[in-house]
Each structure stands twice: as structure tokens, then as C-alpha cells.
Amino acid sequence: MHYAWVYIMTNAPNGTLYVGVTTDLVKRVWEHRTGALPGFTKQHGLKRLAYFESHDDINAAIQREKHLKKWRRDWKIELIERDNPRWDDLYEGLLK
Template sequence: MSQRKTYWVYILTNRSGTLYVGVTNDLERRMAEHAASGDERFTGRYTLDRLIYAEPYPDIRDAIAREKQLKGWRRSKKVSLINAVNPTWRDLRDAPG
């Protein structure tokens, strides 16, 4: 029996509150890639180092559709979404609390 993959739509931020929306099938690996990207990519240039929102999806097509939807939203709507599930904007990679 094959194990089902989980795809994630996620939002990163930094100290100044810049937001980045992405999609991946491995959050831990993707966060490491963002950290290693240095100055040449958006996440490196803006030091987007905190995972503040993540939604799981069983199908990559649904995840990509959601990513596109979120990218089309105004900042205020993204902030409301984040605040609804993570009002303190804590890094979700840290221990619960």
C-alpha cells in the first residue's frame, strides 16, 4: 500500500512582517532551502525565516490552486487568515505554546 503524500501551502514572514506564500510537499526541506537561498531569491533577500501559517492538502492540484488564491489576496486578507489560526505569529516550527 502506498503512503499518501501531503502537500502544504504555507506563509513565511520576517521581523518586518513581509509575507511570502509558497507550496511544497516537505515543509522541513523547503524551509532549509529558503534559509540557504541567500540573497539571490526573495526569501533570502528579505530573510523570511518564520513559518507562520500552513495548510495541508492531499492533492497537489488543490494545493497549487490555494497557493494561487492566497497570492491573489490583499495583504489585509492574508493577515486576517494568519491571525485566525496564529494570532501571535509564532514560528510553527517551534514547540507548541
């Protein structure tokens, strides 16, 4: 069972990036997409889920999020393009 998720939101391919962590990925991405909460993602229109990974432990997910936030932008882009080269919005796949 997946307990926590690290994810990257964007507004367009190679656009602004946001790295986050959550225990409810579907709900959290929905909040970003609808602008339900104020903040960076709403301000920059980050509605596309470009990348996510699961973790069995919330502490491991938090550490991974902190690690990714320190990465250079080009490393984050490489991470996204490794699994999602077309920068598809992965949100719809979560609902299946």
C-alpha cells in the same frame, strides 16, 4: 496523509509575506530559514513560518497558493492571525 502544503513565511509580525507551496514542508522551511536558495525569501530575510495548511492533492495545493497570492495583504494577515495570533514561528512544532 498530507501530500502538499501551502505556507506563509514572514520576517516579523505584520512584516513582508511570502506564500509558497511544497510537498516537503520541513525541508522547504529549512531552506528558507538557512538561505540555502537564492530568491525573494532570502533577499527579505523571511525565516519565520507564520502559517501552513495541508492538502491531499498537489494540484489543489497549487490552486490554493495561486488563490492566496491574489489576496489582499490584510486578508492574508487575518488568515495568519486566526490560527496564530502571536505570529509564533511554527517551524519548531513541525520537528516534533
